[in-house]
Amino acid sequence: MTSEEDFARALRASAAHAPEPPTELFALAAERRGRTRVRRRRAAGASALALVAAAGCALALLPDRSPARPAPAATPVGQTFMSDTLSSLMPADGRVTDLSGTSPDDLQPGHTPMAWLDYDDGNGPARLLLTIDRLPTPLGDGAAALQCPDTLARPTATCExxxxxxxSRLVTTATAPRWDGDDRSWTVTFADxxxxxxxxxxxxxxRPGHPAREQPPLTRERLLAVATSDAWRPAFTVLPASTVPPAxxxxxxxxxxxxxxxxxxxxTFDPGTGTQETPGRVHGTVSLGGHTSQLVVSVEHGWQRGFxxxxxxxxxxxxxxxSFSQTPDGTLRFVxxxxxxxxxxxxxxxxxxxxxxxxxxxGTxxxxxxxxxxxxxxxxxxxxxxxxxxxxxLVTVPSWAHA
Structure with missing residues (x-):
């Protein structure tokens, strides 16, 4: 498997349990940007790109984690900062490979910082993906990014x-394997x-016949330590806070x-027997013309306003x-x-x-x-x-603005 295919697979796996479609869409977009950059850099004789996320939070590292690698010196917030910072937060007794990162630039002003690497604790590697973002405040129960994954879109073993x-808010999830050899993933999302x-x-x-390891190289506590490290604080200088509270x-x-x-x-739409408790999200099966499929719809009023x-x-x-288009009333849309x-x-x-x-x-x-x-x-x-x-x-119906 090529590096860009591995990159794509990791991003899709991350997107598969994202708490809301916009997060998933961003990961899918990042995948394509990453693969484009890989091709460009290969043509130029440079190294391949990579991925995933950067982060920042005010809490210090948890005290029970093993010694970290030396933290990077103060540098501008860019790709090197993201990858070096993530690497510095890995336990020193493991092996780090394939690390890289991304950062906003003039060509992608809406892009959030990301970092990624492979970490092997001696029992097999796992891909570690990290993304940072800003949420409008005050934080509320309706924040889409702080919800459990949609269980219809991705079977979930646990979500707390x-x-x-x-x-501060904390979401911890673990996906459930769907077939023999399916990938496993564990996520910690922290919001200050x-x-x-x-x-x-x-x-x-x-892969078939060779199931993924049942426990990740980094325990939940160590993954939380990565997410809550003060080392990410400089990354938020490129992500100013919102000036408008959430809708x-x-x-x-x-x-x-x-x-x-x-x-x-x-x-026709069948929401199933379970309750639809996630704010701003509904899922079920839709049927038309003898075909039945799964459907997840999310709505957020005042999306990204104040940023x-x-x-x-x-x-x-x-x-x-x-494929983008715009309607006469100004609605932007894509499929x-x-x-x-x-x-x-x-x-x-x-x-x-x-x-x-x-x-x-x-703004809906x-x-x-x-x-x-x-x-x-x-x-x-x-x-x-x-x-x-x-x-x-379906997504462009004006009545969504009044839901």
Missing amino acids: LATRPDG PDGRMVSATEIASG APVGGPAMLTALHTALPAGA PVEPATRFRNFGFDG KEVPVPGPDGTKDTQGTERIAGALLPD MVTAKIWTYGPDHQVTAFPPALSSEQLVA
Whole structure:
């Protein structure tokens, strides 16, 4: 497997359990940017690019972790800062390889800092991905980035939400393998009361007959130590805080009502037997013309308002490599098809997801993802129940602004 394919696989695995479609879309966009840069740098005779995330939080390292590598000297916040900082936070008794990072620049003002590396504790490597971002404050229960993953989109073994005494928020998750040899992932997302957020994910790769390791190289406590390290504080100088508080989240009943209004004629939606408790998100199965597929829709009012980077700029980053258009009323929209690897990682078992997004004139962000499951939660290549045009029409319905 080439380095860019491995890079893509890791990002897709990270995106698969992202708490909201915008986070997933950003990871998918980062994947494509990364692969483009790899090709460019190879042509120029330079080294290959890489990935993942950087972070910052006000808490010090937890006291029970093993000695860290020497911290990098003070440098401008860029790719080197991101990769060196992440490497410095790894236990010294392990092996670090394939480290790199990304940072915002004039060509990508809506891009958040990222870093990635492979870490091997002697029992096999795992990919460590780290992203940082800013959330509007005050933090609330409706913050989309601080929700559990959607269990329809990615089977989840565990997910815990916690509010700490200082007001910080913590989300810890572990995915459940879908088939023999499926990857496993463990994520810690930490948000400081001032809105600084870092998400760190470990991904252990498996293959048929060779399941991924059941425990990650970094324990939950060590992964939390990485996310809460003061070493990330300089990275937030390139991510100024929002000046506007978050809008109230959309409740489950309002989401269902709006979705039924937005569906094309003849389509039916079944939310299932479980309750729809996640603010601003609804999932279930949609049927039309004899086809049934899985559908997840998310809505956020006032998306990215109050941040220095205009929402439209970041929206274009999320939809990178998609088909963009704009309606006469100013609604921005995109749709894209995303390949999803199957059990053996080849095109023979590869499935396809469709993702559409819309940024309405009032600042409401709507995203929808549709796919069709086969056995063992394997995404199929069958055309989903809604076409690309119908999915775009669904997310651009003006009534979402009033949900």
